[in-house]
Amino acid sequence: MKQMNPVLIIALLTLVACTSVMPQPASDVVMEPLVTPSATLVPITPTATPTPARIVQVVPPVSDLVAEPVIAMPTATPSVIPTPTPRPPGTPPRVGLQIGHLRSDELPDELAHLRTSSGAYWNGITEAQVNEAIAVRVRDILVAAGVEVELLPATVPPAYDADAFVAIHADGSVEGARGWKIATPWRTSAASRALMEAVAATYGAITGLPEDRNGVTINMRGYYAFSYRRHTHAIARTTPAIIVETGFLTNAADRAVIVAQPALAARGIAEGILQYLKQRDPNNGAALLPPEWPILYTSTNVSVRAAPSETARIIVEAPADSRVFVFNRDGDWYEAMVRVGDSRYVGWIRADQTRPADTNNIPASPPTDPPAMNP
Structure with missing residues (x-):
């Protein structure tokens, strides 16, 4: 084999070493205070946090242009997704409570198209105010029960890892609709289904509000905070998650609970979360994995x-x-x-x-x- 000129070899090695990859007013009800001064929010930074041990896969975001689910294409050797590692014994459960629409104008660039999404509105009251009043009371109940809780604004930390993620919202309609509803992500893990069923069992019973049985929308199932395949600022794949529409801000009967009695709505959510945490098996990592279906x-x-x-x-x-x-x-x-x-x-x-x-x-x-x- 012909030998290369030593000067040329040194030049090539220098070029490789220096090369780097560039990173890509009046109310019809008497209300409790809507905002609790003790509410503190988790600060959101644009940089990704270290991935916890239980996170087994983080998929980078893709374009918003195509409106169909990601489909895993066939490969010669199918990959096997490892079961998440359980948290160390004695670790308190961690719950993220997202206050829907709060500080939406601060959403990151990947979610810039949602910055003007301010939610429902009624007579000077914003949805974010209603959501916050309920969320801080849910937090207080959970903390008193020994749960570690984070209050989150519209922006979710990258690959957010928790034992439960609950997005709290209120609905609006010009057609007189009322009632509550709960949804999981499109790809629903057994843990997410169990969380949904637990909160559904307590929320209606405690608040007395009717369920809007046919009201779950594509927008709820496709909630941006669930879209870990598409966005960096979303839950981790293994985080059980639901979105709760607590009632209609535009309906007087619903307002009598979600606006006038946020503590009642909060108890309906919190007791469901506690029931879920009590009945789950923290060592069952397989329950955290959403199914992957072929086309x-x-x-x-x-x-x-x-x-x-x-x-x-x-x-x-x-x-x-x-x-x-x-x-x-x-x-x-x-x-x-x-x-x-x-x-x-x-x-x-x-x-x-x-x-x-x-x-x-x-x-x-x-x-x-x-x-x-x-x-």
Whole structure:
């Protein structure tokens, strides 16, 4: 083999060593004070914090341009996601309470399109004020029970890790709607479902407010703080999370609780969180992992239904070969986003009416999660 000139070798080594990679007014109810002076918020810095041991995967953010879920493309050797490591024995549970819309104008550049999202409004009262009044009271109940609590504004710390994350919001409507509702992220871990069920069991019972059963929206499931695949400032993949719409600020009966009695609304949320923390197994790391579903297509004409039942209301009829993005499974049913033409519908379809994608279906590049929302 011909030897290289020593001077040339030194020059090349110097070039490699110097090269670096550039980083990419009047009220109809008597209200308790809406803002508690003792409320303190966790300061948010634009730099990422060290990743805790239980975080097993942080996916960098991608563009907001494509409005479909991220689909894992087939690989020659499927990767295995390790089960998160349990926290050390004796570690107190940690809960993050996000005050919806608080300081939205300070959201980072990746969420700049949400800076003007101020939430619901009624007669001089903002949603952020209502959310804060409830959140600080939830905090006080949890702290008294030995829980470590952080109050968070609209901006979530990068890859936020906690034993539970609860985003507190209030709704608004010009159509006289009322009631509360709770949602998990699109990809729902067993822990997130358990957290949702625990808070749902206590909130309505304690507040006496009705559940808005058909009110959960795509904006709630696609809440920006849940979008760890898309955004840096979002929960970690292994953080159980829910968003709670406590009631309608535009409805007098709902205001009688969420505005006039924030302590009652707070107790409804806090007791559910405590029940969840009591019943969970802190060593069950697998419960923290959201499922990863492959891309599917309908194998025949299918009915997309509002619930996993043949008698449930039909949302839309989807033709064969419609793309299916699965989020959850209940027995023989998939909860999914089904693409019909240029529209997308969220509902339930029978699992036996789907098929895997073939080489004719797989897109050249994987689509992304639905654009981040702020209810």
